[in-house]
Amino acid sequence: MTKYLVFGHKNPDTDTIASALTFAYFLNQEGHEAEAVALGEITGEPAFALDKFGFDYPRVIETAANEVVHVALVDHNEPQQSVDDLDQVQVDYVIDHHRISGFNTSQPLFYRAEPIGCTASILYKLFKEYGHEIPQNYAGIMLSAIISDTLLFKSPTTTDQDKAIGQELAKIAQVDLEAYGLEFLKAGADLSKQTDEDIVEGDAKTFILKDQHVRIGQVNIIGFDEILSRKQGLLAVMEAKRQELDLDLYLMVLTDVLESTSLGLAIGRDLSLVEEAFDTKIEDQVLELAGVVSRKKQVVPPLTAVYNR
Amino acid sequence: MTKYLVFGHKNPDTDTIASALTFAYFLNQEGHEAEAVALGEITGEPAFALDKFGFDYPRVIETAANEVVHVALVDHNEPQQSVDDLDQVQVDYVIDHHRISGFNTSQPLFYRAEPIGCTASILYKLFKEYGHEIPQNYAGIMLSAIISDTLLFKSPTTTDQDKAIGQELAKIAQVDLEAYGLEFLKAGADLSKQTDEDIVEGDAKTFILKDQHVRIGQVNIIGFDEILSRKQGLLAVMEAKRQELDLDLYLMVLTDVLESTSLGLAIGRDLSLVEEAFDTKIEDQVLELAGVVSRKKQVVPPLTAVYNR
Numbered sequence: 370m371t372k373y374l375v376f377g378h379k380n381p382d383t384d385t386i387a388s389a390l391t392f393a394y395f396l397n398q399e400g401h402e403a404e405a406v407a408l409g410e411i412t413g414e415p416a417f418a419l420d421k422f423g424f425d426y427p428r429v430i431e432t433a434a435n436e437v438v439h440v441a442l443v444d445h446n447e448p449q450q451s452v453d454d455l456d457q458v459q460v461d462y463v464i465d466h467h468r469i470s471g472f473n474t475s476q477p478l479f480y481r482a483e484p485i486g487c488t489a490s491i492l493y494k495l496f497k498e499y500g501h502e503i504p505q506n507y508a509g510i511m512l513s514a515i516i517s518d519t520l521l522f523k524s525p526t527t528t529d530q531d532k533a534i535g536q537e538l539a540k541i542a543q544v545d546l547e548a549y550g551l552e553f554l555k556a557g558a559d560l561s562k563q564t565d566e567d568i569v570e571g572d573a574k575t576f577i578l579k580d581q582h583v584r585i586g587q588v589n590i591i592g593f594d595e596i597l598s599r600k601q602g603l604l605a606v607m608e609a610k611r612q613e614l615d616l617d618l619y620l621m622v623l624t625d626v627l628e629s630t631s632l633g634l635a636i637g638r639d640l641s642l643v644e645e646a647f648d649t650k651i652e653d654q655v656l657e658l659a660g661v662v663s664r665k666k667q668v669v670p671p672l673t674a675v676y677n678r
Numbered sequence: 679m680t681k682y683l684v685f686g687h688k689n690p691d692t693d694t695i696a697s698a699l700t701f702a703y704f705l706n707q708e709g710h711e712a713e714a715v716a717l718g719e720i721t722g723e724p725a726f727a728l729d730k731f732g733f734d735y736p737r738v739i740e741t742a743a744n745e746v747v748h749v750a751l752v753d754h755n756e757p758q759q760s761v762d763d764l765d766q767v768q769v770d771y772v773i774d775h776h777r778i779s780g781f782n783t784s785q786p787l788f789y790r791a792e793p794i795g796c797t798a799s800i801l802y803k804l805f806k807e808y809g810h811e812i813p814q815n816y817a818g819i820m821l822s823a824i825i826s827d828t829l830l831f832k833s834p835t836t837t838d839q840d841k842a843i844g845q846e847l848a849k850i851a852q853v854d855l856e857a858y859g860l861e862f863l864k865a866g867a868d869l870s871k872q873t874d875e876d877i878v879e880g881d882a883k884t885f886i887l888k889d890q891h892v893r894i895g896q897v898n899i900i901g902f903d904e905i906l907s908r909k910q911g912l913l914a915v916m917e918a919k920r921q922e923l924d925l926d927l928y929l930m931v932l933t934d935v936l937e938s939t940s941l942g943l944a945i946g947r948d949l950s951l952v953e954e955a956f957d958t959k960i961e962d963q964v965l966e967l968a969g970v971v972s973r974k975k976q977v978v979p980p981l982t983a984v985y986n987r
Contacts, residue, residue: 461793468786474777475982477793477974484770484786498807665786673784 373403373461374430374437376452377488378445381407382572383415383557387514388443388488390424391507392464395492396441398501403441406430408452412567414517414557414589421553422509422542433458444488446472449575464491467665471577486524486531489514493534508541513553520589521550523629524663554626558591565602569621570610576669578676581617584610585672587664589626596623597655600634604654607636618643620672624662631658646671682712682770683739683746685761686797687754690716691881692724692866696823697752697797699733700816701773704801705750707810712750715739717761721876723826723866723898730862731818731851742767753797755781758884773800776974780886795833795840798823802843817850822862829898830859832938833972863935867900874911878930879919885978887985890926893919894981896973898935905932906964909943913963916945927952929981933971940967955980 375393377385389405396403407427411419419426433440434457441462447470448455463472463480466488483491489511496503503511515535519527522535539546560568573586586607590596596603607619618637625631633656635643640651649656661667684702686694698714705712716736720728728735742749743766750771756779757764772781772789775797792800798820805812812820824844828836831844848855869877882895895916899905905912916928927946934940942965944952949960958965970976 466786468783469778469789470782472781473779475979477775477777478791479793480778480789480791482787482789484788494807498803670784 371401371439371461372437373401373439373441374433375403375405375441375443376408376430376433377443378450378574379408380570380572380574381409381411381415383418383510383517384488384514385444386411386415386427387418387510388464388492389427391489391492391503391511392441392443392462394504394507395495395499395501396462399499413563413571414553415513417553417556418510418513418517421513422506424506424510443492446470446482448472449577464488464495466491485528486526487515487518489518490528490531490534493538494530503538503541505542508538509544512538512542512544512546512549516550516553517557520624520626520629520662521547521554523626525666526663554589555591558589558626560588560590560595560599565599565606568596568599569603569606573610573621574664575614575616576672578669578673581676582615583618583620583672583676584614584616585620585622585664585668587622587624587668589624591625591627593623593625593632597632600655603634604636607634611636618672620668622658622661622664622668626662629660629662631661632656633658642675643672646675680710680748680770681746682710682748682750683742684712684714684750684752684771685717685739685742686752687759687883688717689879689881689883690718690720690724692727692819692826693797693823694753695720695724695736696727696819697773697801698736700798700801700820701750701752701771703813703816704804704808704810705771708808722872722880723862724822726862726865727819727822727826730822731815733815733819752801755779755791757781758886773797773804775800794837795835796824796827798827799837799840799843802847803839812847812850814851817847818853821847821851821853821855821858825859825862826866829933829935829938829971830856830863832935834975835972863898864900867898867935869897869899869904869908874908874915877905877908878912878915882919882930883973884923884925885981887978887982890985891924892927892929892981892985893923893925894929894931894973894977896931896933896977898933900934900936902932902934902941906941909964912943913945916943920945927981929977931967931970931973931977935971938969938971940970941965942967951984952981955984 375389377389393403393405405427407429411426432454433452434454439461440458443464465482575584611619621634623632684698686698702712702714714736716738720735741763742761743763748770749767752773774791884893920928930943932941
């Protein structure tokens with residue numbers, strides 16, 4: 370029996386929280402002693418999912434080596450998205466659906482990544498392989514993760530596997546997929562209780578593209594009016610963060626989950642590169658990102674391409 | 679349908695060749711067009727396995743981007759062990775059982791690693807998951823890979839999974855596991871037709887430990903008399919290679935597969951570190967590596983530990 374902390378990335382979203390809880394449950398079924406923790410406060414969409422399915426919120430940690438020797442990562446592998454002392458612990462498991470970047474180990478490990486919509490979909494397959502039942506409440510948060518990451522199967526990251534697994538999980542969770550999906554996305558898109566800082570930093574990740582430090586945030590909304598009325602406040606948070614982290618670019622992606630399109634807010638040293646990447650014009654820090662809903666598939670690759678030229 | 683080249687590491691051993699052939703077969707079953715290739719001449723043990731089970735030898739390549747856009751790696755991930763132009767192709771699949779080091783992608787991918795004895799064991803599980811039958815001849819080379827990597831289940835890298843999968847594959851291949859295992863290991867340990875260069879470089883890999891370039895070769899033998907009679911020739915090859923590649927250390931592990939123990943031959947800038955790593959004395963370039971059979975579990979980790987101090 371090995372003691373594990375299980376966690377997803379900083380600025381936890383629904384997939385990161387759901388997958389940490391679910392993989393900790395899996396490891397416990399396998400005879401280990403695993404605890405899911407979070408690398409940041411849980412608010413908004415993931416908080417709604419945890420409340421809905423009756424989970425306590427995982428506690429928040431910044432470092433792991435002060436507690437354990439062994440850890441399991443879900444929904445991320447890049448060290449800058451992880452605990453601050455990742456190099457001080459042994460990573461025995463990674464379950465992820467992102468590119469691999471900057472991740473190194475000194476020992477062989479269990480690494481399971483697939484290019485599909487959601488980490489929770491990979492976990493569903495693991496439960497099947499190992500013959501573990503998925504309890505009703507875990508099915509509920511796994512389903513929430515899939516709805517969140519695929520925007521109810523509308524994101525281009527969605528695969529047939531995510532759709533089929535979503536259907537199966539909805540049955541186990543005993544919820545109506547379409548009705549719960551819309552309720553959940555709308556709840557996640559309700560920004561009335563969130564500060565400008567929550568909105569900007571809530572799901573932001575830093576990427577190192579060539580030698581440029583690029584931070585990309587994303588927020589799900591319904592309609593652009595409310596969010597644009599808060600534009601100056603959001604830009605002020607972005608600019609403060611840009612200076613604090615010495616970023617080359619801060620790009621905020623505002624995604625209308627019902628219309629499946631986005632606007633961007635951009636602040637940075639050379640915004641002409643952003644205009645080139647998305648073949649658009651930036652006016653008053655705002656750019657159109659028509660049809661863009663996926664940071665991973667539609668935002669990071671075009672930026673990577675222009676920075677790597 | 680995507681066109682793939684599938685390959686293992688340079689200086690191909692049985693697991694690398696067997697896994698490349700088997701995973702190419704798997705990808706073809708999945709509707710792709712995949713060809714297994716090798717990153718070096720196939721001689722000795724893997725050649726015996728291919729002959730035994732009636733396979734043509736995969737052709738040898740040095741670069742991939744001149745032929746394909748997409749590749750699949752088996753039995754390795756470290757770029758210096760791979761094609762020279764790995765950064766020019768897109769890695770869509772990795773099936774491996776080593777640590778992850780220096781491996782980066784710009785896109786999400788399918789990555790399956792487990793800390794078990796052999797890549798072929800992981801492939802066996804993949805065939806089960808995806809419902810593909812393993813043909814008799816493929817079962818034969820997969821079994822050979824497991825026997826090779828685990829030294830017929832005696833290496834400390836062996837897991838219960840490797841043992842159970844070995845039994846299953848022996849049934850499909852219709853061979854007696856113990857009898858074939860000994861025949862195969864003895865054939866691989868027959869050095870009479872191999873040059874000193876073949877023996878030294880046949881399974882050598884370069885590792886970057888801290889900032890030191892360390893090359894570690896391994897050869898399977900039966901009894902030490904024959905190999906020690908060739909010591910001066912082997913050391914001459916090692917010294918030439920050390921100068922050519924500007925290595926800090928060249929360590930050759932001579933492993934008696936029936937007695938499960940090794941001697942080492944060492945040439946390098948500071949051999950006192952090697953003495954420390956294995957708590958032994960080096961006399962005339964020879965050191966005792968009592969009970970050592972696994973480069974991955976028993977040679978690399980102690981060297982890593984002293985270099986990282």
